[in-house]
Amino acid sequence: MHDWIGYSTLIGKCNPISTTESYNYRTNEHGLGCDVYSSPTYELYEEYLYDEYTDSMLEEFTVADLQMYMDNWDELPWGKRLVRHTHTYPPATNTLTPNYTYSYRKVAADPTPRLALQALRFRWEVPTETGVVYKIIWQEEYWPDGEDWPSECRTELRECNLLGTGTTAYSTNMDLMPPNTNGTIYLIPAPLIDLEIYMPAVMDSAEPKIPDSEKLVRGSVTYVNLDNDDADSVYDHHDTLVEGGDNELVKVKLKVKTSSLTPSSARLLATAGSTNVVIWTNGNKHASSAYPMGSNMDLWSDFRYESNWAVKTLWVEGISPHTIQQGTILKMEYIVGSNICADEAALTVVGVDKIKWRGKGNSLNDNDVLDADPNWPSGLMPSAVRVFPGARMENGTVGPARDKVTAEVALTVAPPHPIKLYLRSFDADDPTSASSPVDNEADEEDNRGISPAKAGQFTGESDGVRELVFQENVKTTNCEFQTTMQPGDNFRIVANGDRDFLLRLENHDATQDAGATAAEKNANKQRICNMDVSGTPAEREIRQPGNFASDVLTVWRFLHVEVDSMAAPPTTGPEKNTVDGSLAGVVGDGTVAQRVHLSVNLKTGLAPPDNSANLTAGTGNGRFENGWIQIGSGGGTPGQTQTSDLLGNGDDYVRKDAGIDIPASVSRSGQPDVIGKIIAWSGPAFTLNISSGTLSTNYNGGSLNVAGVSATISTISGSNIVNVTAPPTIPFVLHDDDVASHPYQPNTSLMQASDSTNQNLFAAAYVRPAHHVQHGTNIAPFLRNVEGGTDFGSQMDAGCDSTSLPRFWTVYIQGMLQGSILADRDPNTEPIGFGRSFLSSRGGAVFVEPVREYEARQGLQTGTVLKKTTIHEIGHQFTLQDNTGGLMNQGWPVPLYFTDDHLSIIRGIPKP
Amino acid sequence: MKLLKAFIMGALISCASFTSDGPIRLIVNPTNLVLHLGQPATFALGASNISDMPVKGIFVPIQNGFAGLSVEISDPSGDKYLFAHDEVVDDIYYNEVILKPGETLKSSIIILYDMAKDRHVFNRPGKYTLSFVLQWKWQELHRTAVRTTVQLEVLDRDEELSHLPSAARRLWMDRDIAYAFQTDSELSDSSLERLRKLADEYPGTVYGKLASDLLEREKKR
DSSP states (O other): OOOOOTTTTTTTSOOOOOOOEEEEEETOOOOOOOOOOOOOSSSOOOOOOOOOHHHHHHHHHHHHHHHHHTTGGSOOOOTEEEOOSSSSSEEEEEEEOOOOOOOEEEEEEESOOOOEEEEEEEEEEEEEOOOOOEEEEEEEEESSSSTTTTTTTTEEEEEEEEESSEEEEEEOOOOOOOSSEEEEEEEEEEEEEEEEBBBBTOTTTOOOOTTTTTTTTTTEEEEEOOSSSOSSSGGGGGOOOOOOTTTTTTEEEEEEOOOOOOOOEEEEEEEGGGEEEEEESTTTOOOOGEEEEEOEEETTTTSSTTEEEEEEEEEEESSOOOOSOOOOEEEEEEETEEEEEEEEEEEEEEEEEEEEEEEEOSTTTSSSOOOOOOOOOOOSSEEEEEEESSSETTEEEEEOOEEEEEEEEEESSOSSOEEEEEEEEEOOOOOTOOOOOOOOOTOOOOOOOOOOOOOOEEEEEEEEEEEEOTTTTOOEEEEEEEOOTTTOOOOEEEEEEEEEHHHTOOOOOHOOOOOOSSHHHHHHHTTTTEESSOSSSSHBBBBBHHHHBEEEEEEEEEEEEEEEEEEOOSSTTTTTSOEEEEEEEEEOSSSSSEEESSSOTTTTTSSSSOOOOOOOTTTTTTTTTTEEEEEEESSSSSOOOEOOOEEEESEEEEEEEEEEOOOOEEETTTTTEEEEEEEETTTTEEEEEEESSOOGGGGOOOOOETTTTEEEEEEEEETTEESSSEEEEEEEEESOOOOOOOOOOOOTTOOOOOSSSBBGGGGGTTTEEEEEOOOOOOOOOOOOOOOOOOHHHHHHHHHOOOOOOOOOOOOEEEEEEOOOSBBOSSSSOOOEEEEEEESTTEEEEEHHHHHHHHHHHTOOOTTTHHHHHHHHHHHHHHTTOTTTTTSSSSSSSSSOOHHHHHHHHHEEEEEE | OOHHHHHHHHHHHHHHTTTOOSEEEEEEEEEEEEETOOOOEEEEEEEESSSOOOOEEEOEEEEETTTTEEEEEOTTTTOOOOOOOSSSEEEEEOEEEETTTOOOOEEEEEEETTTTTTSSOOOEEEEEEEEEEEEESSSSSSEEEEEEEEEEEEHHHHHHHTTTTHHHHHHOOOOOHHHHHHHHHOOHHHHHHHHHHHHHHHHTTTTHHHHHHHHHHHHHH
């Protein structure tokens, strides 16, 4: 409590309202009579003594006499005084002259030397409130007689406390004794001093004065001075001259009002938080205006006169932020003689403690806690967190984009007044690349998203700057920030109390691309610099970047992958993956059956027709190369048999030179069975290669069993030809070398829900596969071969359940058995259709059977090529094209990564 | 004069663009070196073994040039991109074949509409640089390729030649028509109607002639 009653509210009321004064004049004319009486006569001696008393004796008597009366103060009513002019006279009582409030000691030389002493008793009358302690201060100032005035003036501050009673109260009685040397002690009001403190221009351009009643309990507030108000090449805190003034500086006025003539001085110091501030005598911080804290300033030479006050203006700069309110207590001391009176005011220097990103249900785990960006280079400062601004599925539908986060700003100290802080966002440099196409450092901004802006946007910002109000005593507040939607885009926020300063900041990749190492360059490119300040990027960087700038916020996107398979192959109808019919003949080499003619034309008799190069044309081995054929029926002996590893097929036959197994037996009642294999068949004649028994006419009329199918024998010709009465219908089932079984599963092992590029090649593009939909509601029908054109589009449309949106990225991959009939590796000389895709999210396909077969023939681990093909086809849906490097190269082997060109396209595309 | 200059320059560049340090030369012969806005560019292509030895590689003519061929386009604005011939891409691993010494495989490609960017390729006047790259060796991590570059100039004839009304161009520059033209696919009814109107009302324009040609092709389908 520094609001002294004597200074302000009771000024004028605290003059002593009554005094009791006693004084005694005693002169050297004072005569001492000695009367001698004798009876009946008397003798009279009279003697006049001059200069009977030395000064000391005079004083001694006078003081003694005065003291005698002072002992009787109580006998005097207030407002009266005792007066006695001679030692021997009794004192008279008279009324005090108003304001006759001084004591004195005076030697009067004319007409005759005499000593006058005057003492004063007084008390203070104060209207009071109950329980309030009033401190009353006044000044007892001695003015000497003679020419030594005013240099010998002395003053002494006095004070007393007074407990309020709820009515007029009086202080204790106080005595003002005469001085020891000639002069007068005046009872005068205490000097009025006032330390005024103002709001700085950075807080309020009007720089209002903090009311007296608040200057210590709230005080002023400013920001730690970290900007560059004069837009020169030096930050203000190191500047030797801030042209036009520094708006963070807090103006204080040291004011003195006194009627004292005693030489005096004043000074400003800090009783707390002195290291947080420095003081200047000029608001432009000119080097010569540095004020050493606590140094005295003479009232008459250093102050100037303003409206009855002596005034000195100083400016206080906050150089480091407080962590408590009123962290700096400024104390003005007014020194007069040995007395010091003081006034205080408080200042809170505010800094930014931290700017944090907080999610809004858009973290990796859909909550508010944003995790570290796994693509952020290790050790690079600042660090980075990531946000997934894409929409989520909400109640079965795609919700709105979650592209807003919270920028939470914590100050170092809660301000004692409402204050404004300004925020600006920047498109931070991409640290994962320093060259085109991913990051052309010649461009100041490298984010790809332009909505709402490359640097993102605060909700409620104006001209790129967001005003953030911290209410009184509130340390932390926040605002909403909207990101772009492109993966890899990143942002930083800078805060400052000076809006204009923010507009002079930049993150200019080209000029900041400096350093001896890539890491150093990366660090420099993350800095937010003042475009006016000169020097290295570190020197140009905003001050205290760890506090006044946020970490980096990086956009990641979920890629919702719908993984599908076409339906299972039917067992009937044209799309079944086998050919069946009956045998039309057999041709052999005399030992084995090498060609089996079929009732079905394998080129023209199928739907769709198969124009694969075959044995008839002599251009290839046909679709059924390496396939198998089942001949006959039933499980008896002989019964149905299967011959695998066919050489291939012609238009209407299959061939295997090593022999096609067609078991046969010849039987007749009473005869032993003859066992063998059919090695030729034409019309009614079957030629057998007999392995057991001997064929003869004894078997005429018997039965020929070919792979479980019987016919009646008409005649036996020679040793191995059986003629039948009617050629039997010998069924066959023909299958190519396809092995893949339903479901035809794409392999997404290179695009797992992972941040590791070993498991997710999209991670380099800040894309994380998620929510794989396995076989959604829509199922595409089975097609043995899916050609391009409308067939493929229909197949995609039939199976796809998802729709890609800019706010919800989806891709669709369908496992199909085979692609084009001329690229399904049936026969083996055909090219291999690994997959096919739209250059859009309409979808893509992997052809699992040709891929499987390729893997098998190359001796590759199962899935090796399929996983590459799966992500390759999904790459197409980002418009990536074939043979553009990395995994987008066709064929095998290929490097398993997306090239920089690919990454740039993926990161720049509105949606796959 | 401007046309002649453009032609000469284009021809020079074209002739000088048979660059090959290896055994294969990629020949790229544009039908026109100067185009109208929205006009297709047709290129006759040849993959030629210029060495004395047989060369084994992916030499497969396909509808849009060769397997392993890509075309990088640099437009007058400096924008560079890979031309997307179709909206669907087939990933086929072709078998290597042998190209005998002196043998040339021929193919062609029409460049009209980029299916990835969904816009006409020659949609603004100025110089276009087209780099044709044939990757003919795939069975390696680092592929073998040959590159040939040509330049074309697109003029805004609407400004230079008043008898070419921009209305004709607007009729011609239609995605469906462009796709059908470029990929030799079937035209929709609405496209046919649009082409007939173009052929009938603007027979003397390059766009009218293109429409007539396309309608004729459709009749033979």
